[in-house]
Amino acid sequence: TSLSCTDLPVSVATTTGTPLSSGPRSSFRVGPSRPSVGADFGGPLLRDRLWYYGAYSQNEISNITSSYLFPQRTELTNWTAKLNAQPLENNNASLYYMFSDKTVNARDLSSTRPPETARMQSGPGWTLKLEDTHVFTNNFVVTAVGSHVDSGYKQEPRGGMDIEPWWIGSSGMSEARGWHGTYRLSEQTLEQNNLRADASAFFESGPVSHELKF
Numbered sequence: 001t002s003l004s005c006t007d008l009p010v011s012v013a014t015t016t017g018t019p020l021s022s023g024p025r026s027s028f029r030v031g032p033s034r035p036s037v038g039a040d041f042g043g044p045l046l047r048d049r050l051w052y053y054g055a056y057s058q059n060e061i062s063n064i065t066s067s068y069l070f071p072q073r074t075e076l077t078n079w080t081a082k083l084n085a086q087p088l089e090n091n092n093a094s095l096y097y098m099f100s101d102k103t104v105n106a107r108d109l110s111s112t113r114p115p116e117t118a119r120m121q122s123g124p125g126w127t128l129k130l131e132d133t134h135v136f137t138n139n140f141v142v143t144a145v146g147s148h149v150d151s152g153y154k155q156e157p158r159g160g161m162d163i164e165p166w167w168i169g170s171s172g173m174s175e176a177r178g179w180h181g182t183y184r185l186s187e188q189t190l191e192q193n194n195l196r197a198d199a200s201a202f203f204e205s206g207p208v209s210h211e212l213k214f
Helices: none
Strands: 002-006 027-030 038-046 050-067 072-088 091-107 119-122 125-139 140-150 153-157 166-168 178-180 186-188 191-205 208-213
Touching: none
Parallel strands: none
Antiparallel strands: 002 038, 027 050, 038 050, 050 072, 072 091, 091 119, 091 125, 119 153, 125 140, 140 191, 153 186, 166 178, 191 208
């Protein structure tokens, strides 16, 4: 079992981005971040039969755009869990689960995208996998695998969905050039189901050994 906590030093670094218009250039600096935290643990549940493993990590990154002095925070959260079992001498199985989430409170913030037009990103995504291997004889082995993956995400405008965004193209108006009011919703759902079975047969022809996979 282990536990880690890294206190990241605060640093200041300015990166000049490519301007999207003739208006002010957008730059970001790194703001204060919370310490990154991680832990992993594992061991036997039943002697010679069942084992477990788990891990967790969280990290926050904070950026501030000089155009609006608005903090952009990105938070990464991941954890995994796994069980390994050997119910029989000729059989072993494993169950694996992974959870991953990335949240951003103000994605796409820039000189032409004020805070109300930035988008809040959220997940999460996860994977579940079951695998079993059975040794029928010394010459014949079968492995079956089934998995489900869900990795969708959403980007929702901070200004809400009850108004329409508008674009100002002239720099002579009272408001800055760019998008205002709100922005567009972006959402993606991605699911995958996989089933697979592999078999290996071993045989010899004279002094030569062979493996046949199918």
